[in-house]
Amino acid sequence: xxxxxxxxxxxxxxxxxxxxxxxxxxxxxxxxxxxxxxxxxxxxxxxxxxxxxxxxxxxxxxxxxxxxxxxxxxxxxxxxxxxxxxxxxxxxxxxxxxxxxxxxxxxxxxxxxxxx
Numbered sequence: 118x119x120x121x122x123x124x125x126x127x128x129x130x131x132x133x134x135x136x137x138x139x140x141x142x143x144x145x146x147x148x149x150x151x152x153x154x155x156x157x158x159x160x161x162x163x164x165x166x167x168x169x170x171x172x173x174x175x176x177x178x179x180x181x182x183x184x185x186x187x188x189x190x191x192x193x194x195x196x197x198x199x200x201x202x203x204x205x206x207x208x209x210x211x212x213x214x215x216x217x218x219x220x221x222x223x224x225x226x227x228x229x230x231x232x233x
Contacts, residue, residue: 120178
């Protein structure tokens with residue numbers, strides 16, 4: 118993979134959406150006093166924070182390992198969202214996140230396989 122920026126990879130909007138989604142969802146759970154697993158919520162926030170570091174300079178090129186880190190964190194966030202509580206409705210709502218995640222992962226995988 119030739120090093121590219123998040124902007125060049127056309128990932129910036131997707132990643133911003135997924136982070137905003139997580140923020141809104143976690144805020145909603147807190148405001149509604151929903152019973153959620155605090156450890157999982159903490160892991161989601163940690164993953165979001167790691168990704169946000171890359172958003173500070175979206176025009177800066179990122180290497181394969183950094184792109185893989187973003188990929189892994191996005192997967193961890195999704196897994197956390199699904200396991201955060203036992204309200205089945207939320208798993209249906211998370212379909213929006215999972216569709217954007219799928220598109221984002223496809224872009225990352227396509228650019229990762231071009232490494233050779």
